[in-house]
Amino acid sequence: MHTDTHAANAALLRDAILYTLPLYEMARMRAMTCPRRDAAGAFAGDSPDSALRWVNHFIHTRQLLGPQHRQVVTPNNDTLYTNAWLDLSEAPVLIHVPDSGDRYYVLGLLDFYSNPFAYIGTRTTGNAAGRYVLHGPSWTGELPEGATPIACPTNAVWIIGRIMTAGPEDLQAAHAFQDTFHLTALDGSAAHRRFDVGMQPKEQPADAARFVDVVAHALRTNPPPVQETALVARFAQLGIGPQASSSKLYASQLAALEGGIRAVLDEIGAPQPSALGGGWFLPVEVHQSYGDNYFARAQVARNYIGALGIEEAMYIMADCDGNGAPLDGRHAYELHFPPGQLPQVGAFWSVTLYDKADCMLVDNPLNRYSLGDRSPTLRAASDGGLSLYFGAQPPADADLHGNWVPAPAAPFYLTLRLYVPHAAHLNKTFVYPSITHLA
Structure with a gap:
């Protein structure tokens, strides 16, 4: 019986943190960008x-x-x-x-x-x-x-x-x-x-006391939908809710919250499988609301906050090649779109490269961080398609340097952005080409 109660409390704690983490992250982003x-x-x-x-x-x-x-x-x-x-x-x-x-x-x-x-x-x-x-x-x-x-x-x-x-x-x-x-x-x-805004931009959710107070204020000023009030009311027993205050919690409660927050942050930060094949996955799949998929909502709020719904923009990502090996700039890679099989969009598409260590753009002498349908340097491949190249060293063929995005000599990842994607992307019938390891 005691084991069952402990498991139930642990599950409720996970639910509470997943539900409220986006409130904390939105408050933090407001403090940072307001x-x-x-x-x-x-x-x-x-x-x-x-x-x-x-x-x-x-x-x-x-x-x-x-x-x-x-x-x-x-x-x-x-x-x-x-x-x-x-x-x-x-x-x-x-x-x-x-x-x-x-x-x-x-x-x-x-x-x-x-x-x-x-x-x-x-x-x-x-x-x-x-x-x-x-x-x-x-x-x-x-x-x-x-x-x-x-x-x-x-x-x-x-x-x-x-x-x-x-x-x-x-x-x-x-x-x-x-x-x-x-x-x-x-x-x-x-x-x-x-x-x-009630907080400073560099605060982090692992501080359980601040997490409780920031979330409490957010719930008071931005109440949940009526159909979710009963769920939120259950979190009060854990010290999370609109009337909660860190000053009223025991050290043991704060310790439990801190452990729960760290566990959730680890869970939503875990690598995602290549569900689209070729090394690619779709980290954000939302329309107008996440509904009751609180895990997806928390994952996006923590890792991709500000993402739009997929009808407006899709963000297709890859941190591995087509064989599942992590992308690393010490190697060379090719992404080849066959003739007639470029991304299908109503606005624009691009592929951007990021340093895996800090999720930031990589400084390079070309000041080139992405390539896409508006890039003037691109040259068609010999078959009439389009090949893009990624790595710390340029392609051996100088004619292809305009199709190259420099990478750090370290792990990196790619994001294919599709603004106003067409149906082939939305219904997942589009075939994303594999990222090919060249050398």
Whole structure:
């Protein structure tokens, strides 16, 4: 009987941590990416250690990310990011979106449980200018004329936008496009205001006391869906819940929580099998919500936070070759797409290389971190297909150097990004070519 009770408690602890870890990670990401200064340069807080940030306020990356940018792992090198954290607890906000012409863009909307619940952009709302009212779950009121409402599951929302660029020569035009996004109150007045994010960016979930307090605040301010309240109520016996406080827990409870957190972090960080063959796997497979797949939600929040639903973007990854051996830049590899069998997308595709040790882009003399359908250096293979090469040393044939992404002389992995993937990818009938070990 005692053994059964212990096992049940261990299972409940695992469930509680899997369920709440995305709340912690979203809070940490908000602390990391929510701006300290507004557009006028004013600090939200009065010291560098202040937890005050500006919400309801867009910030934009102005460069394609490179090895020097280390805020997020597995960074995208294809698009500029546009980012805003919203707090809708006091009032809705109005997003003013410009006409993008023929430029692909998306504003992905994530609730505080990390579900990508809606999009504004090319695929869903088109490229024309528009106005959208984002409101919290309990808001009722009059909509401004001509504005489209978007109901948000939580009062805290992360807008993480991607804006396609054709390369460095396109940056000025892309910046001008970014600058025409803005957020206002419904009456047109400024929406941005100070907000206490409640933590520091470098905090980690293994600190059980902080985990309890951060999650408690998140659950109070962003309650779970009604159908999940009974599940969350069960976590209270473990010291996790909206009314929990680390100050009320015994040392033994905190120790148990710390052990449970570490076990879950190990579990969701374990390597994933090559389910798609050829060394490739799909780490993120979500539509608008993870539903009750709390394991997948926690795994993505910890390892790929900010990922969009697969209708908008698929991230196909490989850290092994077609024979299952780990990719290592001390060897040479080829990825060959046969004629007529390139990735099928409505926007763009690319393959990006990352250092396995830190999940970051790898500095190299070419400043080349990815290749894809917009890369001007690519040359067709002799059979009319396309071969890409990866390794610390360039291909022996100098004519193929434009098809090469330099790797570190160490383990690495690849990410094939598919923006607006076609049905062959969504229904998994597309055959991904194997990564071939050459030497």
